[in-house]
Amino acid sequence: xxxxxxxxxxxxxxxxxxxxxxxxxxxxxxxxxxxxxxxxxxxxxxxxxxxxxxxxxxxxxxxxxxxxxxxxxxxxxxxxxxxxxxxxxxxxxxxxxxxxxxxxxxxxxxxxxxxxxxxxxxxxxxxxxxxxxxxxxxxxxxxxxxxxxxxxxxxxxxxxxxxxxxxxxxxxxxxxxxxxxxxxxxxxxxxxxxxxxxxxxxxxxxxxxxxxxxxxxxxxxxxxxxxxxxxxxxxxxxxxxxxxxxxxxxxxxxxxxxxxxxxxxxxxxxxxxxxxxxxxxxxxxxxxxxxxxxxxxxxxxxxxxxxxxxxxxxxxxxxxxxxxxxxxxxxxxxxxxxxxxxxxxxxxxxxxxxxxxxxxxxxxxxxxxxxxxxxxxxxxxxxxxxxxxxxxxxxxxxxxxxxxxxxxxxxxxxxxxxxxxxxxxxxxxxxxx
Amino acid sequence: xxxxxxxxxxxxxxxxxxxxxxxxxxxxxxxxxxxxxxxxxxxxxxxxxxxxxxxxxxxxxxxxxxxxxxxxxxxxxxxxxxxxxxxxxxxxxxxxxxxxxxxxxxxxxxxxxxxxxxxxxxxxxxxxxxxxxxxxxxxxxxxxxxxxxxxxxxxxxxxxxxxxxxxxxxxxxxxxxxxxxxxxxxxxxxxxxxxxxxxxxxxxxxxxxxxxxxxxxxxxxxxxxxxxxxxxxxxxxxxxxxxxxxxxxxxxxxxxxxxxxxxxxxxxxxxxxxxxxxxxx
Numbered sequence: 001x002x003x004x005x006x007x008x009x010x011x012x013x014x015x016x017x018x019x020x021x022x023x024x025x026x027x028x029x030x031x032x033x034x035x036x037x038x039x040x041x042x043x044x045x046x047x048x049x050x051x052x053x054x055x056x057x058x059x060x061x062x063x064x065x066x067x068x069x070x071x072x073x074x075x076x077x078x079x080x081x082x083x084x085x086x087x088x089x090x091x092x093x094x095x096x097x098x099x100x101x102x103x104x105x106x107x108x109x110x111x112x113x114x115x116x117x118x119x120x121x122x123x124x125x126x127x128x129x130x131x132x133x134x135x136x137x138x139x140x141x142x143x144x145x146x147x148x149x150x151x152x153x154x155x156x157x158x159x160x161x162x163x164x165x166x167x168x169x170x171x172x173x174x175x176x177x178x179x180x181x182x183x184x185x186x187x188x189x190x191x192x193x194x195x196x197x198x199x200x201x202x203x204x205x206x207x208x209x210x211x212x213x214x215x216x217x218x219x220x221x222x223x224x225x226x227x228x229x230x231x232x233x234x235x236x237x238x239x240x241x242x243x244x245x246x247x248x249x250x251x252x253x254x255x256x257x258x259x260x261x262x263x264x265x266x267x268x269x270x271x272x273x274x275x276x277x278x279x280x281x282x283x284x285x286x287x288x289x290x291x292x293x294x295x296x297x298x299x300x301x302x303x304x305x306x307x308x309x310x311x312x313x314x315x316x317x318x319x320x321x322x323x324x325x326x327x328x329x330x331x332x333x334x335x336x337x338x339x340x341x342x343x344x345x346x347x348x349x350x351x352x353x354x355x356x357x358x359x360x361x362x363x364x365x366x367x368x369x370x371x372x373x374x375x376x377x378x379x380x381x382x383x384x385x386x387x388x389x390x391x392x393x394x395x396x397x398x399x400x401x402x403x404x405x406x407x408x409x410x411x412x413x414x415x416x417x418x419x420x421x422x423x424x425x426x427x428x429x430x431x432x433x
Numbered sequence: 434x435x436x437x438x439x440x441x442x443x444x445x446x447x448x449x450x451x452x453x454x455x456x457x458x459x460x461x462x463x464x465x466x467x468x469x470x471x472x473x474x475x476x477x478x479x480x481x482x483x484x485x486x487x488x489x490x491x492x493x494x495x496x497x498x499x500x501x502x503x504x505x506x507x508x509x510x511x512x513x514x515x516x517x518x519x520x521x522x523x524x525x526x527x528x529x530x531x532x533x534x535x536x537x538x539x540x541x542x543x544x545x546x547x548x549x550x551x552x553x554x555x556x557x558x559x560x561x562x563x564x565x566x567x568x569x570x571x572x573x574x575x576x577x578x579x580x581x582x583x584x585x586x587x588x589x590x591x592x593x594x595x596x597x598x599x600x601x602x603x604x605x606x607x608x609x610x611x612x613x614x615x616x617x618x619x620x621x622x623x624x625x626x627x628x629x630x631x632x633x634x635x636x637x638x639x640x641x642x643x644x645x646x647x648x649x650x651x652x653x654x655x656x657x658x659x660x661x662x663x664x665x666x667x668x669x670x671x672x673x674x675x676x677x678x679x680x681x682x683x684x685x686x687x688x689x690x691x692x693x694x695x696x697x698x699x700x701x702x703x704x705x706x707x708x709x710x711x712x713x714x
Contacts (some may be wrong), residue, residue, distance in 0.1 A: 150559075
């Protein structure tokens with residue numbers, strides 16, 4: 001009794017939509033046919049060039065013909081175009097597989113005597129049983145093109161020699177070089193010294209800045225939320241001000257305030273007869289300054305977040321604790337803290353990751369300076385991201401920047417995922433109600 | 434009894450002292466900028482915090498100067514921030530609702546993917562996005578910024594939003610389902626109204642992001658008329674920091690105002706979570 005099933009499968013393999021039409025699902029079938037037609041039209045003109053482009057990265061650079069420059073292949077554009085085509089191909093294949101499976105499933109149901117869904121019923125089914133997937137489709141497309149594709153592109157760059165001065169299109173071609181860039185990074189002393197130096201400071205920075213802002217925010221939130229504190233709204237509003245000011249401005253202002261020679265902070269210290277500190281010019285004090293300024297910027301964010309969580313803690317949990325005779329501190333330890341940690345644990349990890357990549361705090365405040373003599377294009381407060389920025393925009397060492405990015409990403413990602421999987425909210429997310 | 438009262442008074446007094454100190458620290462740099470914008474002259478530093486004379490000349494200059502297209506930049510930024518906020522919040526909400534409420538194949542993969550992608554250095558992909566936008570002829574357009582900001586929103590916001598949605602009791606959905614509500618109805622009638630505090634938080638961060646961002650905006654926006662405030666102001670202060678500081682301060686004040694006002698307007702929603710009473714009532 002499998003006459004429908006195999007016929008529908010074969011037909012939908014021959015062309016999308018034929019299986020559905022065979023199953024009397026005409027609207028669906030025609031929609032699939034249109035997708036197939038669009039796909040064939042698009043790929044017939046692009047696929048060949050895409051495969052050639054991604055394997056060779058171009059064969060002729062810009063060259064002179066009769067004394068005039070003629071444009072050759074632009075390796076980087078070729079790479080981007082090829083990637084886009086290949087991503088569309090992947091989506092197309094995915095739709096094809098879905099199409100075949102759908103046709104086969106419907107035909108199987110027909111054999112059992114269940115009539116195929118009409119178009120309205122199909123939509124209804126989608127809304128009832130595939131709701132989550134339908135909801136995720138739109139964000140997924142955005143993420144695919146503006147996050148995943150660029151990441152693939154940058155990963156690919158690490159395996160090329162795309163760097164100044166010898167391999168910058170359109171004048172020169174770019175080639176695949178395998179792991180050469182990674183080898184240089186670890187084996188060449190000038191690079192590895194900078195890499196490990198910057199890496200260690202990045203981790204110290206991320207830990208300190210996350211811990212200080214999170215617990216700072218927690219303390220402030222609890223301080224305001226205490227029983228008996230008047231004008232809660234007023235305090236909240238005042239303490240939110242650093243958050244309301246764009247970082248671009250507050251950090252540039254801070255940069256002036258902490259200026260060692262004429263900044264107001266050193267002037268005030270001068271009034272008290274104290275000698276000013278080299279806030280931004282000494283490697284150690286520059287590090288202290290970025291941490292302190294980051295607290296000023298970051299505490300309000302944690303405060304809002306934690307206050308939001310505080311409002312969701314049911315009152316009856318406190319009432320129950322009070323009946324059992326819990327003191328204020330015990331209520332905090334047994335009810336408040338676990339609830340806050342539960343709700344914010346993933347955020348905390350994201351904040352940690354965000355601080356590793358906290359470009360603004362460093363770039364606007366110190367620009368990565370003060371410069372360290374034996375570093376390759378890096379300063380004492382440079383994080384890996386700001387180093388990447390300098391390598392990319394100032395030095396055009398795209399391949400090295402990508403390699404650094406990949407290495408640090410692998411370390412951080414594995415650490416964060418491990419950490420995340422251990423948090424309670426991942427294991428027992430259905431437990432709390 | 435009086436011992437406890439005494440203890441309470443000491444606790445509150447100490448708390449107020451700490452709060453006042455924190456408030457001063459929070460406000461001081463802001464005050465410095467505001468007063469700087471009202472100070473005559475162009476110099477960056479003055480001996481006294483409060484200027485001897487006040488002037489509004491710097492604000493006038495912002496809107497009359499030929500080199501500073503402040504009004505234009507303001508409208509550009511507002512447009513970009515509002516559009517990417519609306520789309521970004523929608524995308525984040527869709528993502529977080531799906532992963533919080535439904536158990537489907539590939540859910541853990543989706544969660545891990547979001548987590549991992551969120552950790553990738555954003556700057557690394559910027560060159561790629563730049564080339565991509567060039568490919569689609571979107572360079573120097575506001576649409577490009579809106580698309581990129583909005584598309585990136587779910588990566589940053591999903592986990593926060595999911596954490597919040599997880600605390601809305603499931604029993605509400607189940608009750609509605611028994612009453613015959615569809616998934617869409619549950620989403621719009623139950624989840625959305627209860628998510629107001631979280632939505633507010635998301636909207637704020639989504640609005641502030643584009644408002645603040647200048648690295649990416651500077652990469653994409655090439656002509657001065659298309660600039661956002663951040664790009665314009667950074668240009669102002671980085672090219673000749675010492676001579677233009679007071680005008681910069683005036684611009685800074687005008688940038689901070691809408692966000693501060695927006696926050697004051699929304700913070701009641703933000704903090705008075707409706708969810709605390711939901712499962713009882």
